[in-house]
Amino acid sequence: MILDDAKILIGDDSILARKQIKDMISEFGSPVFLEASNGQDCIDIYKKERPTLVFLDIVMPIKDGNAAIREIIEFDKNASIIIVSSVGTQSQLRSAIEAGAKDFIQKPLKSADIQHIITSRFERS
Amino acid sequence: MYAQFFGNYLLSRGVITEEQLLSAIQKKSAGHMKLGTLAMYAGYMTANEVDQIVIMQTHQDARFGELAIKEGYLTETQVTDLLKSQTPDFLQLGQTLVDEKIIDNQQLQSLIIDYQSENEIYEEDYSNETRENINHLVENFFVIAERSLSSFEVSFIRLLFTNLVRFIGDDFTPVSPYCCREYPTNYCISQRINGHFSVRTYIDMPETACIEFASRYVNEDFTAFDEYVQSSLEDFLNLHNGLFNVNISNDYSIELALEPPQTETDELLTFQAETFLLPIVYPFGTIHFIFEIFKSE
Numbered sequence: 001m002i003l004d005d006a007k008i009l010i011g012d013d014s015i016l017a018r019k020q021i022k023d024m025i026s027e028f029g030s031p032v033f034l035e036a037s038n039g040q041d042c043i044d045i046y047k048k049e050r051p052t053l054v055f056l057d058i059v060m061p062i063k064d065g066n067a068a069i070r071e072i073i074e075f076d077k078n079a080s081i082i083i084v085s086s087v088g089t090q091s092q093l094r095s096a097i098e099a100g101a102k103d104f105i106q107k108p109l110k111s112a113d114i115q116h117i118i119t120s121r122f123e124r125s
Numbered sequence: 126m127y128a129q130f131f132g133n134y135l136l137s138r139g140v141i142t143e144e145q146l147l148s149a150i151q152k153k154s155a156g157h158m159k160l161g162t163l164a165m166y167a168g169y170m171t172a173n174e175v176d177q178i179v180i181m182q183t184h185q186d187a188r189f190g191e192l193a194i195k196e197g198y199l200t201e202t203q204v205t206d207l208l209k210s211q212t213p214d215f216l217q218l219g220q221t222l223v224d225e226k227i228i229d230n231q232q233l234q235s236l237i238i239d240y241q242s243e244n245e246i247y248e249e250d251y252s253n254e255t256r257e258n259i260n261h262l263v264e265n266f267f268v269i270a271e272r273s274l275s276s277f278e279v280s281f282i283r284l285l286f287t288n289l290v291r292f293i294g295d296d297f298t299p300v301s302p303y304c305c306r307e308y309p310t311n312y313c314i315s316q317r318i319n320g321h322f323s324v325r326t327y328i329d330m331p332e333t334a335c336i337e338f339a340s341r342y343v344n345e346d347f348t349a350f351d352e353y354v355q356s357s358l359e360d361f362l363n364l365h366n367g368l369f370n371v372n373i374s375n376d377y378s379i380e381l382a383l384e385p386p387q388t389e390t391d392e393l394l395t396f397q398a399e400t401f402l403l404p405i406v407y408p409f410g411t412i413h414f415i416f417e418i419f420k421s422e
Contacts, residue, residue, distance in 0.1 A: 013385055014363070016343065016356035059363065061385045086367020087383055089374035106371075107364055108292070 001052065003029030003122040009051040010035050011042035011068065012084070013060045017109070021055050021084065024114040029122070039063030043071045046079070053121065056101070058085040058092060066099055073100035082117055084109060131215035132298030132406070134240050141227055143300060149221045150298060151408050160189045162220050163207045165234050170198050172234040214295070215240070275421040277322040280376070281369055282403075285414065288365050289405065293341050300411075302403040306396055308415060312350075313389035314358045316366055320381035322373065327389070327415035328362045334410030359386040 008031045010018045018035050025031065034049055036042035040062045046054065054072070058065035065083060072079045081101045085092065088106035096104055105113045132150065135141045141149070161175035170193065178192050185192075190208075193199040199207075219237065222228045228236070263283045274282070289297055313329040330338060332350040339357035340347045347354050363386050370381045400417045 014356050014360045016353050016360050019353065020343075059367070059383045059385050086364045087370050088367075089371050089380060091374065091380050107367065 001122055002124070003031050003118065006031040006052040006122060007049060008033055009042065009045055009049065009054045011037075011039065011054065011060065011065070012057040013037050014057070017057065017084070017107075020109055021114065024109070024111045025118060027111070028115070028118045028124075037061075039065060039068035042068045043075075046072050047075055050076070052080065053117075054079065054081045055084050056081055058083060058087055058096065066095055069096060069099040069101050080121070131218055131240055133301060135222075135236070137301055138236075140232070140236065141222065145222075145225075145227050146298060146300075147406055147411075149218060149225060149227070150296070150406060152221050152225070158212050158217060158220055159223075160193075160204070160207060161230070162216065162223070162233070163210060163212065164193065164199060164203075165230065166213075166216055166237060167203075167207060167210070169203055169207075172230040174198050175230050275322075277373065278418075278421060280372060281322075281324075281416075284369050284372060285365060288361075288368065292361065292364075293338065293407070296408060298406045300404040300406060302401045305400055305402045305415070308394045308396075308402065308413070310389055310392060310394060312355070312358070313394070314362055314386050315389055316359075316362050316386040317384040318366055318370070318381050319384070321377075321379050321420070322381060323418075323420040325417040325419070326362060326366060327394070327413070327417070328358055329389075329413045329415065330358075331410055334407070334412065337407075337409035338412065355388070359388075362386050 003025075006029075008025060010021050010033065012018050012021070015037070018037075022033050025033075031052075034045050034051055036045050038061045042054070042056065042060075043063070045051075056065045056068060060068075063071075065085065069081055069083075072081060077100070079100065083096045083101045083104045084107060085104070086107040088104060093104050103117065105117075132146050136143065136146060161170065161178065164170040165172060165175055174193075174196075178189055178196065178198070181187075181192050181196075182189065190199065190204040194201060194204060216237070219228075219233050223230060223233055263279060263286065286299070289295075308327075308329070311329050311331045312335050313327055315325055315327045317323075317325045335354050335358060336347050336350055338361075339345075339354040342357045342361055343353070363383070366383055370383060373379050373381055394415075396417045398417050398419045400415060403414045403416070405412045405414065
């Protein structure tokens with residue numbers, strides 16, 4: 001799939017973090033972006049829109065990232081979820097991967113991390 | 126990065142007031158480093174000798190370096206080396222205070238000697254800022270505050286200084302922390318850490334300072350107090366606390382939990398537990414970090 005045909009959901013309670021992820025992805029193409037500022041919105045948007053890829057924070061209000069991964073995977077076991085979090089402890093990493101996340105990026109966010117995720121999943125447009 | 130601690134050192138010794146320090150920090154980058162101060166710092170000349178040359182300069186039109194060579198205080202090579210040498214940040218602060226006539230050369234000389242011996246700063250430390258150095262300065266810093274710290278608290282403060290240097294800039298001075306029961310807010314974000322070390326952390330600053338803080342943090346020029354600027358304070362606090370949790374997990378195999386950051390809407394915060402306020406003075410304004418400590422170990 002080429003990036004321009006993708007739908008990417010970004011779930012983070014920080015509007016700044018969402019903007020930074022969007023800006024970094026936009027270097028490689030123009031997918032449709034969907035945004036959620038808490039875990040519950042993220043689940044609801046996922047079910048409605050079936051995005052190609054999800055970037056998800058762990059510490060979020062209402063429902064946290066781990067709860068969101070579990071509910072999304074329950075709905076779609078093939079969901080591609082990448083965690084982007086400042087709390088990359090071993091146990092957080094383990095529970096995210098066990099819940100079904102495909103990768104874990106430790107904040108502060110570096111464009112090389114996003115580049116790796118995007119170029120390994122999408123063809124150049 | 127030692128200028129911030131030198132500023133605090135001067136405050137704690139009563140050499141200068143907070144207003145004088147703030148004004149000196151703001152003027153620091155504009156100040157011109159004098160050869161005499163560099164010679165004093167290098168140990169080539171005493172304050173008396175520097176003053177003597179300065180007096181001679183009022184009688185004859187000659188440069189400091191030329192006169193110092195003529196009087197036999199410095200060699201030509203020394204002058205060249207001094208002019209090429211990298212000036213430590215804290216010396217710039219000292220120079221500004223001398224320029225502002227808040228202290229004289231004699232005082233500066235003894236302050237440099239005392240400060241260096243208390244903090245064991247040697248030349249190689251400037252190029253090699255190790256974790257241990259920061260740790261040592263942090264502990265020293267809190268001796269001034271008359272408060273002993275748990276190992277979690279030391280890690281927390283050490284990481285905070287490291288993150289400020291890394292993400293905002295090293296041109297800050299921490300003012301001695303103090304206990305408080307109430308705090309009138311400007312723009313204030315808080316985040317709670319739960320577990321073995323349980324603390325509510327706050328970051329607060331005026332809106333104008335937020336704009337510059339965000340510009341430095343995000344590396345973009347913000348001009349208005351908008352949602353991105355507001356979000357950058359949350360982001361910084363969340364990043365710092367997240368990295369702290371990672372360190373604690375790595376060093377002690379203890380998992381702490383983090384709640385989402387929140388905006389404090391009360392104009393006056395009142396604290397239930399032991400609370401410390403740590404002001405960090407930047408040229409763009411003062412950031413207040415507040416730690417309401419429910420459980421320290």
